[in-house]
Amino acid sequence: MKPVYLSSYENGVLDERLERLYKILENCELCPRKCRVNRMRGEKGYCKSGMEVMVSSFNPHFGEEDPLVGTGGSGTIFLTNCNLLCVYCQNYEISHLGYGSAVSEDRVADYMMNLQRRGCHNINFVTPTHYTPQLVKAVRLAIPKGLTLPIVWNCGGYENVETIKLLEGIVDIYMPDIKYGRAETAKEYSNAPDYFERCKEAVREMHRQVGDLVIENGVARRGLLIRHLVLPEDGAGSEEVLRFIAEEISKNTYINIMDQYRPMYKAYKYDGLKRRPTFEEYERVVKLARKFGLERGESFRHPLGLI
Numbered sequence: 001m002k003p004v005y006l007s008s009y010e011n012g013v014l015d016e017r018l019e020r021l022y023k024i025l026e027n028c029e030l031c032p033r034k035c036r037v038n039r040m041r042g043e044k045g046y047c048k049s050g051m052e053v054m055v056s057s058f059n060p061h062f063g064e065e066d067p068l069v070g071t072g073g074s075g076t077i078f079l080t081n082c083n084l085l086c087v088y089c090q091n092y093e094i095s096h097l098g099y100g101s102a103v104s105e106d107r108v109a110d111y112m113m114n115l116q117r118r119g120c121h122n123i124n125f126v127t128p129t130h131y132t133p134q135l136v137k138a139v140r141l142a143i144p145k146g147l148t149l150p151i152v153w154n155c156g157g158y159e160n161v162e163t164i165k166l167l168e169g170i171v172d173i174y175m176p177d178i179k180y181g182r183a184e185t186a187k188e189y190s191n192a193p194d195y196f197e198r199c200k201e202a203v204r205e206m207h208r209q210v211g212d213l214v215i216e217n218g219v220a221r222r223g224l225l226i227r228h229l230v231l232p233e234d235g236a237g238s239e240e241v242l243r244f245i246a247e248e249i250s251k252n253t254y255i256n257i258m259d260q261y262r263p264m265y266k267a268y269k270y271d272g273l274k275r276r277p278t279f280e281e282y283e284r285v286v287k288l289a290r291k292f293g294l295e296r297g298e299s300f301r302h303p304l305g306l307i
Contacts, residue, residue, distance in 0.1 A: 058114070109142035176202065228241055239288055242285070251294060
């Protein structure tokens, strides 16, 4: 299965999409914040990002989901800054504090080729939303250099569906978080009361484009993979999230129900975020997923057989 962007490159769709994406930067509406700043002139909105791509690191990553890691790792490129800025972010040095270096799109293309040469199974853009045009251009520049790996769009889920539509035929694997099923906690923890509504729109479109996750020889090639982080005291509204996935996306959705939340950054200021989730809280969410008919993903292969 060849990456979808190769066909889009050959038929001219990729260049047409690039033109439309860069036009958005003149009055930025890449994400639901719709700051409408002119980033082409160096203006910055909520995400604190201008025209230059900021990269914090790039490396083969072996801590991602099994179908992304395979034997050679996932080729992660960690982007600096974020359009969501959650108060408990575990990568706050990158997302909030802006640790990283400004690089050209051509340099990002070189990073992609480096990761391909090192045996990675995919190119995994981590927190890419606010750099969508620049990253698509990097893909465009990498194709003549020989890029043939699937593109993973590893995003926070707070997406403008119109931007996602422009990625059709470019992104092979969408990997959004669905962080919240309730407006109250989305507002309190991420200043995004419309998070779930915007996320649902985007995830529906992602699934329309790529369908359920396709795995060949243990490695993901195309499709949708969803992450959901369990928060203490059901701060994530997990039941609403899982019901949406089962009823409006697909019961065959590959979902990673994550248990690694720990209080970081400003979490100590919020009563509902001051501790890790208990095993019972995590177990409840996995059982809810099974109740809704969701059983595809690492979350359902507990080593102790307790869930």
